[in-house]
Amino acid sequence: MTAADRTPVLRVEGLTKVFGDRAVLRDLQLEVAKGETIVVIGASGSGKTTLLRCVNYLERPTAGTIYLDGRRIGQVADGDGGWKEASERVLARQRRGIGFVFQRFNLFPHLTALDNVAIGLRKVSGIPKRAARERAAEQLRKVFLGEHLDKRPSQLSGGQQQRVAIARAIAMDPDIILYDEPTSALDPELVREVLDAIRVSASSGMTSMIVTHELSFARQVANRVIFMDQGAIVEQGAPGDVFGRPREARTRRFLEHFNHPQSVATP
Amino acid sequence: MTIDWGIVETSIPLLSRGLLVTLQISVVSGILACVLGFTLGLCALSHVRALRVAVGGYVDFIRGTPLLIQIFLVFFALPTIGIRLDEVWAGITALAFNTSGYIAETVRGAVGSIERGQTEAAKSIGMTNPQILGYILLPQAMRPIVPPLTNELISMTKNSSLLSVISVYELTRAGQAIISVHFVPFEIYLLLALFYYGLIKSLSLLSRWVERRMPVL
Numbered sequence: 001m002t003a004a005d006r007t008p009v010l011r012v013e014g015l016t017k018v019f020g021d022r023a024v025l026r027d028l029q030l031e032v033a034k035g036e037t038i039v040v041i042g043a044s045g046s047g048k049t050t051l052l053r054c055v056n057y058l059e060r061p062t063a064g065t066i067y068l069d070g071r072r073i074g075q076v077a078d079g080d081g082g083w084k085e086a087s088e089r090v091l092a093r094q095r096r097g098i099g100f101v102f103q104r105f106n107l108f109p110h111l112t113a114l115d116n117v118a119i120g121l122r123k124v125s126g127i128p129k130r131a132a133r134e135r136a137a138e139q140l141r142k143v144f145l146g147e148h149l150d151k152r153p154s155q156l157s158g159g160q161q162q163r164v165a166i167a168r169a170i171a172m173d174p175d176i177i178l179y180d181e182p183t184s185a186l187d188p189e190l191v192r193e194v195l196d197a198i199r200v201s202a203s204s205g206m207t208s209m210i211v212t213h214e215l216s217f218a219r220q221v222a223n224r225v226i227f228m229d230q231g232a233i234v235e236q237g238a239p240g241d242v243f244g245r246p247r248e249a250r251t252r253r254f255l256e257h258f259n260h261p262q263s264v265a266t267p
Numbered sequence: 268m269t270i271d272w273g274i275v276e277t278s279i280p281l282l283s284r285g286l287l288v289t290l291q292i293s294v295v296s297g298i299l300a301c302v303l304g305f306t307l308g309l310c311a312l313s314h315v316r317a318l319r320v321a322v323g324g325y326v327d328f329i330r331g332t333p334l335l336i337q338i339f340l341v342f343f344a345l346p347t348i349g350i351r352l353d354e355v356w357a358g359i360t361a362l363a364f365n366t367s368g369y370i371a372e373t374v375r376g377a378v379g380s381i382e383r384g385q386t387e388a389a390k391s392i393g394m395t396n397p398q399i400l401g402y403i404l405l406p407q408a409m410r411p412i413v414p415p416l417t418n419e420l421i422s423m424t425k426n427s428s429l430l431s432v433i434s435v436y437e438l439t440r441a442g443q444a445i446i447s448v449h450f451v452p453f454e455i456y457l458l459l460a461l462f463y464y465g466l467i468k469s470l471s472l473l474s475r476w477v478e479r480r481m482p483v484l
Contacts, residue, residue: 056391088395088396089395089396091390095390095392099391100387100388102384102391104384106382106385106388108385108388108389108403110407110482119392120392120393120394123398123402124398168388168392169391
C-alpha cells in the first residue's frame with residue numbers, strides 16, 4: 001500500500017461546534033477511508049446532523065479542522081505559516097468534493113428533474129449543455145427515474161424527489177457523499193426505494209457517510225457504525241459488533257429504545 | 268354646464284403629444300428604477316452589514332418623504348453640488364430613485380423568503396454566491412416579485428403627473444398649458460383624467476397578461 005492510498009478521504013480533527021452556550025460537538029475525531037460506508041446513529045440532539053453540516057462547512061466549526069483527501073476544508077494558508085478562514089468563493093470550490101443529501105430533499109422547484117442534476121454539471125463543472133444533460137439523464141436512470149426526466153419536483157413523490165437529490169449529488173463526482181437522515185421525511189412505503197438507491201451507490205465504491213434511524217439498513221450496508229451521544233463518538237465498529245455486542249451502556253440503552261419503542265414513555 | 272366641444276377637439280392632438288412624453292418618461296424611469304431597485308434589493312441581502320444599513324437608510328428616506336419634495340430636491344438641490352440636469356432628466360431621475368426604493372423592498376422580501384434549504388443545496392454542489400442568486404434564488408423569486416413590481420411601475424406612471432411642477436411638458440403640463448390660454452379647466456381636467464385612465468388601464472391589463480404567463484412552480 002502506498003502512502004497515498006492510506007490518506008483517508010475524510011479526516012475530522014478536534015471538531016467542536018457551540019451554538020450559544022450549548023456545545024453540540026465536543027472535540028470529535030474521525031477518519032473515513034476511501035470506499036467506506038459509514039452509518040452514524042444516535043438519539044436526536046446527539047450532534048449527528050451538525051457533524052455532517054460542519055464537514056462541508058454549511059456550519060462553520062467553532063474549532064477543529066476538516067481534511068478532504070489531505071487538504072483543509074474552509075481554511076487557507078495565511079502566508080505566515082498559519083491558517084485563516086477561506087472565502088465563500090474558495091469554499092464553493094472545496095465543496096465540489098463533498099456531496100450532500102438533505103433530509104427534505106431541497107430540490108430546485110423551478111427546474112425539471114433533469115435540470116436539477118444538470119445545472120451543477122453545467123454551471124459548476126463547466127460541462128457543455130448537451131453533454132451535461134446526457135450525463136444527468138444517465139445518472140437519473142441509475143436511480144430508476146429514466147421516465148421522469150422532464151417532471152418538476154412538485155410532480156414527483158417524496159421518494160422520487162430524494163432519488164433525484166441523490167443523483168444530483170453523485171453526478172458531481174464527489175470524493176464523499178453525506179446523507180442527512182435521507183428517509184426520515186418520507187412516508188414508510190417510500191423509504192425502501194431511497195435506501196436501495198443509496199445502497200447501489202455505496203456498493204459501487206462511493207465513499208458514504210449516512211445519518212439514519214434505519215438500523216436494519218445500517219446493518220446491511222455499513223462497513224462501520226458510529227454511535228454518537230452528546231456531541232461525541234461513544235462507540236464505533238463493525239455493525240455486527242455495535243448492534244450485536246455493544247460495549248457501552250449508552251449504546252445498549254439507545255438500541256433497546258429502538259428495538260422496543262413501546263417501552264418509551266409517551267406523555 | 269355646457270362642454271366646449273371645439274376646445275376638446277383641438278386639445279386632443281396637443282394632449283396626445285403630452286401623453287407620448289409621459290410614456291417615454293415612464294419607460295425610461297421604469298427601466299432605471301428596475302435596475303437600481305434590483306441592485307439595492309440584492310445589496311440589502313448582502314453579508315456586508317454596511318451595505319444593508321446603507322440600503323435600509325435609502326429606502327427609509329424614500330418612503331418617509333413625499334415624492335413632490337424628492338422631485339424638488341433633484342431639480343433644485345443637485346445643481347448646487349454641480350450636477351445639472353434639464354427638467355426632463357431631473358424628473359426621470361427623481362421618479363427612478365423614488366420607485367427603486369419600493370422595488371428594492373419587494374426584491375429583498377421575495378428573495379429573502381426563499382427557504383434556506385435552496386441556498387444550502389446550491390452550496391452543496393459547489394455554486395458560488397452569484398451563481399446561487401442568478402440560477403436558483405432570482406428565478407424562484409420572480410413570480411412573487413412581478414405583481415407588486417408592476418403595481419409600482421403603474422403608480423410611478425401616475426405619479427409622473429407631478430413632474431408638471433418642474434415644467435416637464437408631459438400630459439398634465441400639456442393640459443395646464445391649454446387651460447392657461449383658453450381657461451377651460453373642466454373640459455381639460457376631464458380629458459386628462461380620461462387619458463390617464465386609458466393609459467393606466469392598458470398598463471394594468473398588460474401586467475395581468477404578463478403575470479398569467481409566469482410559470483407556476
